[in-house]
Amino acid sequence: MNHVQPPLEFIPPALNPLVLRGTQLLLPFWLQYKTSIANIEAENVEVLVDMYRQFQTDKIRFLMAFRHPSTDDPLSLTYLLWKLVPQVAKQQGVSLNYPIHAHFIYDRGIPLWAGSSVSWLYSNLGGTPIHRGKVDRMGLRSARHLFANAQFPMMASPEGATNGHNEVISPLEPGIAQMGFWCVEDLLKAGRSQQVFMVPIGIQYKYIEAPWQSLEKLLTQLEIDSGLPVGMKDESEAIDKDLSSILHPSSLLYRRLHRLGGHILLLMEDFYTRFYHQTLPKPPELATMDANEALTFRLKALLDVALQVAEKSFNIQPKGSLIDRCRRLEQAGWDWIYREDIKNLEALSPLERGLADRIAEEANLRMWHMRLVESFVAVTGRYVLEKPTVERFAETTLLLWDMLTRIKGGNPFGRPKLGKQRVKITVGEPLSVSSRWDEYHSSRRKAVADLTQDLQTSLQGLTSWKS
Secondary structure, three states, X not given: OOOOEOOOOOOOOOOOHHHHHHHHHHHHHHHHHHOOEEEEEEEOHHHHHHHHHHHHOOOEEEEEEEOOOOOOHHHHHHHHHHHHHHHHHHHHOOOOXXXXXXXXXXXXXXXXXXXXXXXXXXXXXXXXXXXXXXXXXXXXXXXXXXXXXXXXXXXXXXXXXXOOOOOOOOOOOOHHHHHHHXXXXXXXXXXXXXXXXXXXXXXXXXXXXXXXXXXXXXXXXXXXXXXXXXXXXXXXXXXXXXXXXXXXXXXXHHHHHHHHHHHHHHHHHHHHHHHOOOOOOOOHHHHHOOHHHHHHHHHHHHHHHHHHHHHHHHOXXXXXXXXXXXXXXXXXXXXXXXXXXXXXXXXXXXXXXXXXXXXXXXXXXXXXXXXXXXXXXXOOOOHHHHOOOHHHXXXXXXXXXXXXXXXXXXXXXXXXXXXXEEEEEEEOOOEEOHHHHHHHHHOHHHHHHHHHHHHHHHHHOOOOOOO
């Protein structure tokens, strides 16, 4: 993205049955050889079986709203639809039309880093793209049409992006709830009687064997990369005394992880104050906070400052949550790289082309600050301490790996594989959108906010792993 590009074109969904069938055949091999997933299981699949039965008899339209902790989620979800739903339907003697599939909404930015082959695949599987940081009328129109009229139901993540956490849900974006009400409106205008539902779906990943050895190796590499001595000189030194009574293999590693996080935080604070002339808040009570509370406060202050650096470059006023600010910055950067104001790049003079390239390069550099923040929007200083499981430890360590990899200029999408995992998918109780139509007529904003909150509560209830 260091050179000016033509405007980002809309990628229309173009579902191809042959591509769908070929992808279904390849899925088991991809799961086995390209991921750490060893097993996928699901609860309450009969709910989806019934929803598909009603959908196929024109009684309902529905959208599956799924949690998004990992980039492997699309593979887990396609396994749910293509393998587990038909399996349970057969066990229950329910006759469904095949294939069992769903149209889905994806971020328009994914093909930019994943490549043109992914763009082609998503389109041919019936996916429709959306720009996250602006009012994307064409993208919204496409998603709205599919929800009300397509051959299959819809699927989307209301979180909008992965946050790297199994047990922390980012604030949901209201657009998914709004789409539900639009679908009700479109059905009523067409004189159709189908009811509209949202089906929450939880996804969690658990290591089959605790990969403490792999984590220790990764932590050692992170210590080396950040300039810290490997390990702890005094293993009896407890950074947080609350952990001293916990007989758990993570205790020593936790102290190393805490030290690493504090060291990186200190370096980044110096980076932004020294070279970007930023002032980080230091309230008097910071000295009285425990180590984890202080870490949480300092991290939030650092993320805010990092976004301010990028916002000043794009002349954007800070507004909303960290996630909202990241979305606007992403769109501002794309506006400087994918130039809609330039009708023909080839007609530019060498001077004009050079200036446009310079702006694109500058936008890419400024977006780097936003990418750092994007990885840490759900991080707190107490996540591991509150529940010192290997999953929480691994999630936090991998987020630090993401950050260091970005700083070093590497590819953050080539994450280390720590060990084999099993996936637990839980289908929640459907939420009726149609029954809220009167409320929507009275107050659209309140109805959308209430449905979004109910969806958030439902997804939060699906984050407890029940063995």
